[in-house]
Amino acid sequence: MCGIIGYTGEQKAAPILIEGLSALEYRGYDSSGVALLADGEITAVKSKGRIAVLEEKLENTKLPEATCGIGHTRWATHGEPSDINAHPHLSSSLALVHNGIIENYRAIENHLSLSGYDFVSQTDTEAAAHLIDFYYQKTNDPVEALCSAADEMRGSFAFGVVFANIPDTIYAIRKDSPLIVAATGSAGLIASDITAILAHTNKYFRIDEGIVAVVKKGEINFLDREGKKVAQNEETVDWTVSRAQKSGFSHFMQKEIFEEPDAIRKTVTPRLLSGIPDFGNDAPNGETLAKFDRIHIVACGTAMHAGLIGKAFTERLARVPVNVEIASEFRYRDPILGENDLVILLSQSGETADTLAALRHAKARGTATLAIVNVIGSSVAREADSVIYTLAGPEIAVASTKAYSVQCAVLVLLAVSTALGRGQMSQADAEDICRAMSENVPDDVAAVLKMSDDICKVAKKYTGCEDLFYIGRGIDADMCTEGSLKLKEISYIHSEAYAAGELKHGTISLVTEGVPVVALITERALCEKVISAIREVKSRGARVLCIVTDDIAEDFDIPCDDMIRFPASVPELALFSAASVLQLFAYHAASARGLDVDKPRNLAKSVTVE
Numbered sequence: 007m008c009g010i011i012g013y014t015g016e017q018k019a020a021p022i023l024i025e026g027l028s029a030l031e032y033r034g035y036d037s038s039g040v041a042l043l044a045d046g047e048i049t050a051v052k053s054k055g056r057i058a059v060l061e062e063k064l065e066n067t068k069l070p071e072a073t074c075g076i077g078h079t080r081w082a083t084h085g086e087p088s089d090i091n092a093h094p095h096l097s098s099s100l101a102l103v104h105n106g107i108i109e110n111y112r113a114i115e116n117h118l119s120l121s122g123y124d125f126v127s128q129t130d131t132e133a134a135a136h137l138i139d140f141y142y143q144k145t146n147d148p149v150e151a152l153c154s155a156a157d158e159m160r161g162s163f164a165f166g167v168v169f170a171n172i173p174d175t176i177y178a179i180r181k182d183s184p185l186i187v188a189a190t191g192s193a194g195l196i197a198s199d200i201t202a203i204l205a206h207t208n209k210y211f212r213i214d215e216g217i218v219a220v221v222k223k224g225e226i227n228f229l230d231r232e233g234k235k236v237a238q239n240e241e242t243v244d245w246t247v248s249r250a251q252k253s254g255f256s257h258f259m260q261k262e263i264f265e266e267p268d269a270i271r272k273t274v275t276p277r278l279l280s281g282i283p284d285f286g287n288d289a290p291n292g293e294t295l296a297k298f299d300r301i302h303i304v305a306c307g308t309a310m311h312a313g314l315i316g317k318a319f320t321e322r323l324a325r326v327p328v329n330v331e332i333a334s335e336f337r338y339r340d341p342i343l344g345e346n347d348l349v350i351l352l353s354q355s356g357e358t359a360d361t362l363a364a365l366r367h368a369k370a371r372g373t374a375t376l377a378i379v380n381v382i383g384s385s386v387a388r389e390a391d392s393v394i395y396t397l398a399g400p401e402i403a404v405a406s407t408k409a410y411s412v413q414c415a416v417l418v419l420l421a422v423s424t425a426l427g428r429g430q431m432s433q434a435d436a437e438d439i440c441r442a443m444s445e446n447v448p449d450d451v452a453a454v455l456k457m458s459d460d461i462c463k464v465a466k467k468y469t470g471c472e473d474l475f476y477i478g479r480g481i482d483a484d485m486c487t488e489g490s491l492k493l494k495e496i497s498y499i500h501s502e503a504y505a506a507g508e509l510k511h512g513t514i515s516l517v518t519e520g521v522p523v524v525a526l527i528t529e530r531a532l533c534e535k536v537i538s539a540i541r542e543v544k545s546r547g548a549r550v551l552c553i554v555t556d557d558i559a560e561d562f563d564i565p566c567d568d569m570i571r572f573p574a575s576v577p578e579l580a581l582f583s584a585a586s587v588l589q590l591f592a593y594h595a596a597s598a599r600g601l602d603v604d605k606p607r608n609l610a611k612s613v614t615v616e
Contacts, residue, residue, distance in 0.1 A: 008081055008093070008105040009033035010185065011202050012166045012176045014074040015193030015223050020064055023077035026195075026202040027057050032258075032402050033105075033198060034081025035605055037092035040064070041101035042072035043168045048101045052092035074174045076166045076196075078103035084111070085128025095132045097123075097139035100169045104131040105198055106162035106183040114158065134159060138167065148172065149218045152179050153231035156216070162359060166196050178219040182385060184357045186210045187219045187226055194221035200243050201400060208246070211238045212383045241383060245399055257603045259403035259496070263589050264455055266408045267448035269398045270582065273412040274419065274444045276397070281437040283423040289376055289392040290348075295420065296427030298348040298374070301328045304336050304364045305352035308406040308491060309413060313352055314484035315581060316417030323431055324424035333360035337367035344373075350420075351377045354401060354409040356384025365389055378416050380409055394420075403604045405496050407589045410488060411451075411582060418443060418579070442576040447583075453573045454586040458594075461587060464551065464568050465594035474499055474522045475513070477506040477539055479532035485581055486526055489588035496606045497596035506539035519547030525566070526588075527554040528580035533562055540565055553587050555580050 009030025013022045023040045038060045039052030049070055053060040057079060078093035084107075085091035094101040108114070111130035114137050119125070123136045137158060142151035148169055156163070162182035168175070178185055178196045188195045188203055188210040195203045196219070200210055211226065213219050217236060220227045228238045255261035277283055285291055301320060303313035310332055317328040331341065333351075343349070349368040353361045356379035365386055368375050377390035380398050387393045396412040422439050425431035468474065474493065476486035486503035493501045504513055506525070517523065523543045527536050540550055544565055552559075552566040555574040572587050574580035596603045 008198070009079040009202070010076070010103050010105055010164060010166050010196065010198045011078075012076040012103075012178070012196035012221065013193060014174050014176055014221060015190075016073060017193070019072045019075035020069055023075055024057065024061055024064070025205065026197060027060075027077050027079045029202040029204075030198055031057055031079050032404055032605060034079050036080055036082050036087035037089070038077070038079040039092045039094055040075055040077040041094040041096070041103075041168060042070055042075040043101075043170070043173065044070035044072035044074070046170055046173070048096065048168065048170050050094055050096055050101060052089050052094070054087050054089050054092065074168065074176065076101065076103050076168055076176060083107055084130045091127045091129050093131060095127065095129065095135040097135045099139050099142055099171065100135065100167055102131065102135040102138065103166045104134055105164040105185070106181075108134055108159050108163065109161035110159065130161075134163065134165065138165075142169070147233075148177050149220070149229050149233055150231065152177060152218050153216070156181060164198065174223060176221040178213060178221060179217070180213050181215050182359065182362060184212075184355070184384065186212050187221055189221070189224050189226045192224050194223060194226060196221055201402065204243070204246065208243050209240055210243075211240055214238060256597065257403065257593070259405055259407060259593055259603050262401055262403055263407045263586060263593065265399065266411050266586055267452040267455070269408045269412050270415050270451065271444060271448045273397045273415050274440075277394075277416075277419055278440050278444060281440055282426060282433065283419040283436075283440060285394055285423070289394045292423045292427030294427070295348075295424040297346065298326065299344060299346040300348075301326055302331055302341065302343070302347060302349045302368075303328060303352065304331045304333050304349060304361060304368075306333045306358055306360055308410050308488060309352035309354060309358075309361075311484065311488040311491065312410050312413035312417060313350075314487065315414045315481065316350070316421065318481045318484060319418050319421035320424060323421045324428055325430055326424060326428070331364070333358065333364045336364040343368060343371045347373050349373050349375045351375060351386055351390060352413055353377070353384075353386050354380045354406055354413075356381040356386040358386070362386055362389070378413060380412070404606055404609050405492060405592075405603075411585055414581065414585070415443060415447075439578070442579055446575045447579050450573050450575055450583045451586050454583050454590070457570075457572065457587075458590055461570060461590045462594040462598075464570055465591050466598045467568060468499075468522050468551070469497070469595050469598045471499060471522050473516075474501040474524065475517070476501060476503040476524045476526065477509065477536065478526040479506050479535050480529045481581055482526040482528055482532070482536070482584070485528075485584055485588065486524075488585070489524070489526065489592070492589055492592035493595060495609060496592055496603050497599055497601065498607075499595065506536050509539055509542060514542065514546065517543045517546045517548050521548050522551065523548045524551045524553060526584060527552065527558055527564070528574060528577070528584050530558055530577065533558055537562060537564055553584065553591075555583075
């Protein structure tokens, strides 16, 4: 969950590395550094803190006229954020940047210490740098050294390496962690993400595992461990630098919430044929989906919350039992997987380490797997039996918003397709839902976005609280889990989500005078149940914010202190409008607190370690 950038070409490397690191800062931002290669020497500059701290340090440092270098922005896993623990890490012949985790680094340290290597940091990455150096000293062959070291390491890694005695060349190798390489007419680049190099090119290669990329000025060679050239597929992204920038919004998160109508429309419309879901050859369709006896949805964090929505729709519409599993627990609890089961893996990045491990566990059991991801060619996408891409476009803010909405959209389409295949839904009903998904839902979400200023006024009333509860019933309870996560991860307000009926089984003891409670109501059949829960907390002094659809607000007397009403032209799909309201509420609460909304503390966008 760190960011890697590398450049070799005709321009000064340092400014280009800083530019790339700034684009990757969402992947980690507790320290950063660069290593510049010139005249057979490597100069490293590293600093604790944000990229701006490194940039200032570089301005006050006499640097070589280097046109080749690597850079890194870190999210700490081993060792506290500090100048020493920051990347790049150096050994006698090389400098290295790393994304991932080396699980057996202690054993490597012990072995190399006996060979005379000194360790100065607390990181696992320094062990990798010295191990590659160890093999390079023995072989004088960088490709063999990288492959031999990779064979010895357990865990995940993406490495960018420069060797002091090999000018103008960057070496790259990966296992489980993302890494891409690209070449222009006069430059070669490596990066963790296309966002970092879009200013230079929209074409790139995703390195296959075990392959070494040798990146030079305008040239890339892909070599196997015997040094033989191998082919890699070039990929192209169809979005530009401006789409990865804020476009006038105060934060990326705000921009990405406002992109939700378009993201939903782009995700849904291509998956409809003759008015019903059709995933082509990419994923199972109705008749195939109907053959599965049970579905397991496996994901982490926000994606797992989307899985709860998928469970609700699939069980309601198709009458197929669905388990929603936390990916980090999935393989360790020895799940029961039948030969007619389907495991669905949800991941925005497609590189989430726990989700990838769960995928491999399911495949080892012989269970069918389906990936729902946003990044084409990512590890989860490539390893699953089939894949559906969510087409949300780039999501830069650490807190996921539009990726959640499009994941929910795909899961609704899958539920409809499964229901059709099992004969649980008529063609006409399926067409109605799909039409609503492609037309009504984006329009309703767009209407919510026009309410942003009004939501901001309400959110500001709650920015001073330290604890807050979300309550709902049915699918609203599932929505509350995501609303609560959004608030706590970016505003640092402690919040918890509960099914409203559970309050009286313990949690209501925490509700005292002035405690804020957010009640979400979109399901008419359960509305009176939630209103009863509101009365319970109000009688104990709670301050209640009700987030409710327009039609329910018109028909029911809801006792609350504040209310946010929102449109939902198709009540069964009100969750999409509700999601945008919850996201905007969290966004404005955090923004009013003056916090760094896009980069909340201790978090990173892509969690590529377990």
